[in-house]
Amino acid sequence: GTMNVFDRSINFDALFKFSHISASTQEHLKRVYGSFALCMFVAAAGAYINVVTHLFQFGLLTGLGSLGLxxxxxxxxxxxxxxxxxxxxLVGFAFLTGINLGPLLQMCISINPSILPTAFLGTASIFACFSLSALYARRRxxxxxxxxxxxxxxxxLLSSLINAFVRSTWLFTANLYVALMIMCGFVLFDTQLIIEKAESGDKDYIW
Structure with a gap:
């Protein structure tokens, strides 16, 4: 008889089972991603307050405050x-960073409001995909x-500095795509670095 491939059930528990990572490190990763999510929401709240209410319009003070924290x-x-x-x-740093991003977000909204949700969904998708790749990959x-x-x-950074004088559109575009690839690589690298540090006893999930 013929076998219907659509009759197969998917085991989601097995899909998210990282047997090569110890239980304590998996718990540590939950805390790391929990603090990351908290910072993201707090930064979004800071940006919202800046854009909507126009409070805290002190770019230099909030910038120095975030640096100090x-x-x-x-x-x-x-x-x-x-x-x-x-x-x-960390929460204070995220909030002040969100406030500092307010003017930039306001400029994006004035150009095209769809930039923000597109950027958010794109960033979240890239982060999730590359984090899972690092988690499933062989350690180190x-x-x-x-x-x-x-x-x-x-x-x-050097090419960006040069382009400040040359003002080449091609170099600017190339820098954008190279930066995207480098940041994707950092997601892979940092995720595995967090795992290795946790396995060696470093359980600092805040910094």
């Missing part, structure tokens, strides 16, 4: 006693990318 966060060691305080610093298989990615980032 980032420095304070990196200088505060990770421990159970400082966990809540460091999480508060993408860590070698670190040197190449940093070199590519340096070259991209």
């Amino acid at each position: 980032m420095v304070w966060l990196t200088a505060t060691p990770h421990s159970r006693e400082t966990e809540q305080k460091r999480l508060g610093m 298989s993408y860590l070698y990318l670190g040197g190449f990615l940093l070199s590519g980032l340096t070259l991209m």
Whole structure:
């Protein structure tokens, strides 16, 4: 008889089972992505407040505030006693960063309102796909990318600096696509780096 391929059931538990990653590291990854999601929503709230209410129109002050919180966060060691305080610093940094993005988002809305949802969905899709690729891949298989990615980032910054004087449309477009590929590579690299650090005992999910 013929076999109907559509009769097969999909085991979603098996789909999201990462047997090569220890249970404690999987729990750590949940916290990492949880703090990432929290920062994303807080930053969105900050940007919304800036765009809609026009409050906190102090670009320099909010910029210095976010920089100060980032420095304070990196200088505060990770421990159970400082966990809540460091999480508060991270949330504050995300909120001020969202406020700083307000004018840029307002400009995008004035040009074409569809830019924002398209950018959000595109970024979320790329992040999800490359994160899952790193999680399913063999451990340490993408860590070698670190040197190449940093070199590519340096070259991209240099070409951007040169283009500030040359003003080449072709170089600007090339930089955009190269930057996209480099950032996708960083998602792979950073995800596996988080796993390796967690496996070696570093459970700092905030920074």
